[in-house]
Amino acid sequence: MKSTGIVRKVDDLGRMVIPIELRKTMNIDKKDPMEIFVEEDRIILKKYEPACIFCGSAKQTSDFQGKIICQSCIDKMETELIK
The missing domain is CATH 2.10.260.10 (Pemi-like Protein 1; Chain: D)
Structure with a gap:
């Protein structure tokens, strides 16, 4: 320091x-x-820095119903929903 x-x-x-x-x-x-x-x-x-509630990433975040989610986690959720 x-x-x-x-x-x-x-x-x-x-x-x-x-x-x-x-x-x-x-x-x-x-x-x-x-x-x-x-x-x-x-x-x-x-x-x-707002960070994703799932992985903690602060990159490419979006607000969804008051929760911060990164694009990577959104993509993973979309993939799981399509299955």
């Missing part, structure tokens, strides 16, 4: 600001959803 040398304090509500330089570098815009992970003693923030 690369250190940026940037230190931020957590405010009274538990918030902290991600510096604009990092947001620009990571292509994070206002209102972008972020995922929060915990790994041992680390908190990891990652820009949220």
